[in-house]
Amino acid sequence: MPNDVIEVRNLVKQYGEFVAVRGLSFTVAPGEVLGLVGPNGAGKTSTLHSLAGIIRPTAGEVRITGHDIVSDPVPAKRALAFVPDEPQLFEYMTVDDHLTFVARLYGVPDAAARIEPLLRELELADKRSALPAELSRGMRQKLAIACAFLHQPAALLLDEPLTGLDPLGIRRMKAAILARAHAGAAVILSSHLLHLVEELCTRILIIQGGQCMVLGSIAEIAASRPDLEGRGLEELFLAITGQDTPDASGAGIAGR
Amino acid sequence: MSTALDATRPAPAGAASALTFLVLRSGRNRLRVQLARLKNVRYVLGMLFLIAYYAFFLRPDRLLGIRRPHADAMPSAILTDNAVMISALMLTVLVAYWWTFGTKLSAIALSRAESRQLLPAPLSRNELILFKLARSSIATLLSAVILAIISRRGTTVLPFALRVISYLVMFGTFQLHQLGATLTRSGGKPVGEKLGRRGWIIGGIVVALIVAALGASLVPAWPGISGAGDFSQGADRFRAALSSMPAILVIAPARAVIAPLGAATIGEWLRVFPIAVAIWLLHVPWILLNRTPFEEAAVAAGERREALRAAMRAQRATGGRGIGALIAARAALGRKTWVARRTWLPLPPTGPAWMAITWKNFIPTVRQMRWATLAFAALGIAAIGALVAWISYKQTADLSQSILIARNALAGVGLVLAIAWTIVGPLYTRNDFRSDLPYLRLLRTFPLDSGSLVGAQITASTVLIFAFQLICLVAALLLPGGDRVPGIGQRIVIFLALVLALLTLDVLSVTVRNAIALFFPGWVKLGGEGGGFEVIGQNLLGTAGSLLLLVLLLIIPVALAGGVLYTIHTLPTVVTGRVAVALIAFVAAIAAELWFLFHWLGTIYDNIDAGEILEPA
Numbered sequence: 001m002p003n004d005v006i007e008v009r010n011l012v013k014q015y016g017e018f019v020a021v022r023g024l025s026f027t028v029a030p031g032e033v034l035g036l037v038g039p040n041g042a043g044k045t046s047t048l049h050s051l052a053g054i055i056r057p058t059a060g061e062v063r064i065t066g067h068d069i070v071s072d073p074v075p076a077k078r079a080l081a082f083v084p085d086e087p088q089l090f091e092y093m094t095v096d097d098h099l100t101f102v103a104r105l106y107g108v109p110d111a112a113a114r115i116e117p118l119l120r121e122l123e124l125a126d127k128r129s130a131l132p133a134e135l136s137r138g139m140r141q142k143l144a145i146a147c148a149f150l151h152q153p154a155a156l157l158l159d160e161p162l163t164g165l166d167p168l169g170i171r172r173m174k175a176a177i178l179a180r181a182h183a184g185a186a187v188i189l190s191s192h193l194l195h196l197v198e199e200l201c202t203r204i205l206i207i208q209g210g211q212c213m214v215l216g217s218i219a220e221i222a223a224s225r226p227d228l229e230g231r232g233l234e235e236l237f238l239a240i241t242g243q244d245t246p247d248a249s250g251a252g253i254a255g256r
Numbered sequence: 257m258s259t260a261l262d263a264t265r266p267a268p269a270g271a272a273s274a275l276t277f278l279v280l281r282s283g284r285n286r287l288r289v290q291l292a293r294l295k296n297v298r299y300v301l302g303m304l305f306l307i308a309y310y311a312f313f314l315r316p317d318r319l320l321g322i323r324r325p326h327a328d329a330m331p332s333a334i335l336t337d338n339a340v341m342i343s344a345l346m347l348t349v350l351v352a353y354w355w356t357f358g359t360k361l362s363a364i365a366l367s368r369a370e371s372r373q374l375l376p377a378p379l380s381r382n383e384l385i386l387f388k389l390a391r392s393s394i395a396t397l398l399s400a401v402i403l404a405i406i407s408r409r410g411t412t413v414l415p416f417a418l419r420v421i422s423y424l425v426m427f428g429t430f431q432l433h434q435l436g437a438t439l440t441r442s443g444g445k446p447v448g449e450k451l452g453r454r455g456w457i458i459g460g461i462v463v464a465l466i467v468a469a470l471g472a473s474l475v476p477a478w479p480g481i482s483g484a485g486d487f488s489q490g491a492d493r494f495r496a497a498l499s500s501m502p503a504i505l506v507i508a509p510a511r512a513v514i515a516p517l518g519a520a521t522i523g524e525w526l527r528v529f530p531i532a533v534a535i536w537l538l539h540v541p542w543i544l545l546n547r548t549p550f551e552e553a554a555v556a557a558g559e560r561r562e563a564l565r566a567a568m569r570a571q572r573a574t575g576g577r578g579i580g581a582l583i584a585a586r587a588a589l590g591r592k593t594w595v596a597r598r599t600w601l602p603l604p605p606t607g608p609a610w611m612a613i614t615w616k617n618f619i620p621t622v623r624q625m626r627w628a629t630l631a632f633a634a635l636g637i638a639a640i641g642a643l644v645a646w647i648s649y650k651q652t653a654d655l656s657q658s659i660l661i662a663r664n665a666l667a668g669v670g671l672v673l674a675i676a677w678t679i680v681g682p683l684y685t686r687n688d689f690r691s692d693l694p695y696l697r698l699l700r701t702f703p704l705d706s707g708s709l710v711g712a713q714i715t716a717s718t719v720l721i722f723a724f725q726l727i728c729l730v731a732a733l734l735l736p737g738g739d740r741v742p743g744i745g746q747r748i749v750i751f752l753a754l755v756l757a758l759l760t761l762d763v764l765s766v767t768v769r770n771a772i773a774l775f776f777p778g779w780v781k782l783g784g785e786g787g788g789f790e791v792i793g794q795n796l797l798g799t800a801g802s803l804l805l806l807v808l809l810l811i812i813p814v815a816l817a818g819g820v821l822y823t824i825h826t827l828p829t830v831v832t833g834r835v836a837v838a839l840i841a842f843v844a845a846i847a848a849e850l851w852f853l854f855h856w857l858g859t860i861y862d863n864i865d866a867g868e869i870l871e872p873a
Contacts, residue, residue, distance in 0.1 A: 054700040055866055078703035088698045092620040103605045104612035105702055111605040 003066070004029050005079075005154050005186035006051065011060035013046045013210075020046040022210040023060070028186040030154070033177070035201030036190040037233075039241055043210035044190045045085075048157050051188070052082035064155050078106060081148035085160040087140045089132040095119070095143055096128045099150055106151035114150060121176060122146050123169070137164040145173065149180065156180055156187045162196060174200060198233040208241050275387045283394060290779060302776050340518035341495040344511035345470075347430075351510065352466050354437045356459030356632075382544050385435075392431065400424040414516075418525060422516035425529075425536050429513045432539035439546045466506050473503030478647050509535055609704055610712035617687040617716035641666050663735040670731035677728070678758055679803070681721035682765040688713040689770045689861075693777055696866050706858030710770070714854075717766045718759070725758050756839065760846050761806070767853055768805045774860045813845035 004027035013021040021043045028034045038044050049055045051062055053069045053076065062069040067076035089098065099118070103111030119125040122142045132140055141164045148156065158177070162170050177200060181187050191197050197204065204221060206213045214221050221236055222229050228239055237243075293299040400423035404416055414422070441458050474481075477497035481490050498507055512531045519525035601622055603615045645662035649655060692699060692713060699709065733751045742750070821838040 049697070049866075052701050054697045056862070074703050074705050077701060080701070082701045084697065088695055090616060090619070090695070092623045093616065097603075097616075097619065100603050100605055101612050101616055104603055104607060104615075105609050105704070107606070107609060109606065 005065055006188065007061070007063040008047075008051065009061045011047065011050060011062060012058045013043070013050055013055065014058040020210050021050065021057075021207075024207065024210070024212055025060075026205055026212070026215055028155070028188060030184045030186055031181050032203065033181050033187040033189060033201045035197035035204040036188055036207070037192070037194065037197055037204060037237060038207040038213075039243065042207045044207065045159065046210070047207070048082070048159050048188065048190055051155075052080065052157055053077055054082070078151075079153060080155040080157060081151065081153040082157040083144050083148045083159060083161050085163060087144035089140055089143060091132055094129050094131055095124055095135075095146075098143060098147055102147045102150050108151050111150070114152075118146050118149060121172075123172070138166060138169055141165060142169070142173075145176070149176070152180075152183070152185075154185060156185045158187065158189045158191075160191050161189065162191065162193060170196075194232075194234045194237055204233065206237060206240050213240050275383065275390075279387070279391050279394070293776075293779065298775060299779070302779070337518060338491045338495050340511060340514050341498050341507070342491075343514050344507050345498060347510040347514070348466060348470075348507055351433065351437070352459075352463045354434055355441065355462040356456075385543065389431070389435075393428070396427045396431065397424060400427060413521060414519065414525060418516075418522075418529075422525075422529065422532075425532050426513050426517070429532070429536045429539060432536065432543060436539055436543050436546070439543065469502040469506045470498075473497050473500050475647070479651060609702075610708040610715075613702075613704070613709060613712035614716045614719070617692065617713065618720070620691070621685075621687060621720055637666065637669075640669075660738045663737055664741060667732045667735035667741075670728040670735070674725040674728035674732065674754070674758060677721060677725050678761045678765065681724065681762065682717065682769050685717045685721050685766075687720055688717040688766060689773045693773060693864075696864065700866075706861045707855045708858075710854045710857045710861060714763065714766050714770055717770075718762045721762045721766070722759055725762070726755070729754055729758075753839070756843065760843065763850060764806055764809050764846065767850065767857075768809070771805075771853070771857055771860075774857055774864065777864055809849060812849065813842045816845045817842035 006026075006028040008027070009025050011021055011024040012019065024043075024047060026034070036044050036047065046055065050057045051064075051069070053073050056070060064076040065079040067073075067079070069076045090101075093101065096115075099115045100111065102108070103115070108114065116125075119128060122145065124139065124142055124146060127135060127139060130139075132143070135143065141161070145158075145161060148158075156177075161177070162173055165173055174196070177187060177189070189197065189201060198218065203215065203217050205215045206221075214224065216224070218233055218236070221240075222231065225236070225239065228236055231239075294303060397420075400420045403423050404419035474494075474497050477493065477500075481493045481497065497503065512528070513535055515528040516525055516532050519528055601615070601618060603612060641662045644665045645658045648658035648661045652658060689710075702709070704712070729751055733747050736747065741747075817838040820841040821834060824834050824837060827834065
């Protein structure tokens with residue numbers, strides 16, 4: 001078994017009295033796509049931000065390619081890329097500028113050779129001189145993803161990466177994410193679009209109240225709950241998080 | 257934080273009450289959030305420092321028993337007659353700039369939330385304008401109060417309330433005039449769009465009228481002004497010239513607005529204040545009756561395209577009427593409002609990572625730089641030089657001597673500008689953490705150690721500030737001539753000393769401002785511009801606070817340099833050699849301070865709670 005790229009042990013994140021993440025532990029190996037799902041306020045964003053080095057964990061350990069994100073942040077961050085749910089772009093930098101900037105920041109040796117195919121892959125080739133204000137929401141999301149892909153990170157953290165993309169864009173983005181995983185990246189994908197998580201992810205981590213409710217492949221999760229055998233991820237998710245009330249299925253509304 | 261409208265209460269009547277609710281509730285909640293920061297020890301210490309600083313700054317007599325300046329002086333006006341006239345002249349020049357180049361309209365700009373929620377809402381254009389003016393008036397009021405408190409030190413005859421409303425009317429008029437000028441210049445086109453010939457014609461006419469009126473009064477009076485026995489007499493003659501026809505025609509409105517601050521008695525204030533109010537009020541129908549759509553500029557300040565989309569959705573939802581329809585129609589035309597230019601400062605794809613951050617922070621300035629503005633400034637400087645030379649020639653009839661006088665005058669201006677920019681530059685050059693902290697979540701993912709990141713941020717602003725100073729210093733080095741100025745050798749020594757000193761002060765000054773932003777990200781204005789007239793009071797206090805910290809930081813380097821100079825003063829070396837050694841000690845001490853500061857600020861940066869900072873909206 002290859003060495004794990006992402007290692008999380010007993011991760012705790014606390015904001016004052018409020019505990020957002022409670023002792024989360026998991027690993028992600030190269031080529032693996034881990035789906036991080038949970039209801040609103042479950043602690044997904046806090047977990048991803050802790051992994052990306054944006055916020056400091058209150059307790060526990062996060063290692064990216066063996067480097068501790070707190071005590072050894074620079075090599076850890078050099079090995080990862082984080083795509084937030086809302087793309088954060090610099091308003092006075094063009095598409096080209098953003099990619100050159102990232103290449104310089106991460107020390108990408110053959111930036112020019114990588115940028116061209118990346119722009120084509122993400123359909124940004126004819127927008128390379130555009131500023132973020134001139135791009136649609138979907139295009140901005142693609143640019144954020146292009147920046148994340150450019151330095152070929154070993155760990156890819158994606159928070160709702162498909163938001164704002166059109167159907168063709170979603171299809172291409174799914175292929176792009178899978179291509180990175182097949183190339184050896186460890187991917188964590190957080191999304192509320194459960195059918196996409198089901199389609200892309202090799203394992204699922206369902207969290208609620210900052211705690212791990214279940215971790216494993218869909219088959220493994222289903223095996224642990226014989227009453228849910230043969231159900232899809234959506235029904236598994238609702239059952240595990242205790243949200244499988246009649247109203248949640250829509251029957252309550254339909255019956256009114 | 258915000259509380260929903262109470263469902264048990266009657267619904268608010270109309271847009272005005274909803275917008276009032278938005279302004280008041282946002283203000284109240286903002287204040288609560290700011291005060292809630294006091295749970296953090298860092299903010300408590302900051303607040304205590306602030307109170308002690310203000311107490312010392314405003315009432316040193318009570319705090320330390322130090323007598324306030326002019327404490328025994330007779331009560332007088334805040335501004336003297338000459339100061340009122342000079343201020344009016346400067347304001348008139350500023351107005352000419354607004355009419356030629358427009359303004360950024362920071363007071364009228366809509367945030368993304370406002371553009372998404374208010375533009376599609378059933379609000380008239382005037383309601384939106386009044387909402388934004390009311391909103392920016394809160395900051396204006398705060399500035400007026402701060403300035404009213406500060407101007408008390410001059411033992412003015414005006415009571416506090418009259419000082420506040422004098423400042424309020426003055427700033428309010430400036431604000432409205434900026435808006436009115438920009439709306440009028442645009443002539444029906446959305447504000448912010450390229451105006452082409454129209455903008456230049458209007459600007460040209462306004463500038464020509466102002467220059468002609470001022471020139472017609474000042475040129476004949478110049479021999480008397482330049483031949484005055486002392487500065488005070490010269491200033492009096494200058495004021496008299498500006499008070500004569502036709503200069504007074506263009507100066508009068510600005511002077512009337514400033515005049516309440518020059519009132520020496522309550523009676524005089526009562527006489528001039530109604531005129532200032534009348535000028536203020538005259539702006540209101542001018543703006544409200546102007547049919548120019550301003551929304552494009554407002555949206556551009558937030559997120560233009562997002563807002564256009566919201567407006568298009570609103571158009572579909574409302575059947576294509578109102579402001580939403582107007583903006584949607586423009587969006588449907590696919591009009592390109594911004595053309596990204598290739599920068600003349602490309603970033604090599606390989607090299608130190610921190611330099612990428614510095615480069616990124618340069619780009620906004622490079623992209624916003626208008627060559628026309630630079631050309632205008634260069635022409636203006638050349639015109640001033642030519643004017644000085646011409647006036648001198650009229651007096652001396654010696655062309656080479658006149659040119660020499662003009663060169664020396666311009667060199668003097670360059671020197672003053674270079675030194676003054678050390679104080680003003682760090683206030684307005686915000687290409688550092690003050691603009692970048694809203695992107696904290698993104699910055700934190702970058703593979704850079706925090707000390708390097710701090711250094712990169714500070715370098716960007718420092719280099720920009722210093723670039724301007726260097727141009728001014730080079731002018732001050734090369735332009736002078738004649739027997740009365742030092743020779744080129746001495747000038748080079750002075751030039752190098754100033755380069756070193758100003759660069760050092762720039763780094764320290766920018767570091768201090770970034771330190772304040774890093775320590776108190778929840779209190780400091782982050783992102784975008786430094787603000788306009790509405791935040792002049794806050795900026796003034798912020799600058800004074802930064803200068804105080806700057807002085808504290810200079811204590812050790814100056815003491816060290818002084819100590820070195822004292823120790824080696826008996827050595828048999830030339831003076832310049834001893835000064836050079838002291839200078840090296842000074843720079844080494846500054847460098848050591850900076851090294852410590854960068855790493856310390858890096859630790860502060862690492863520990864900032866991302867929740868303290870509002871992300872770009």
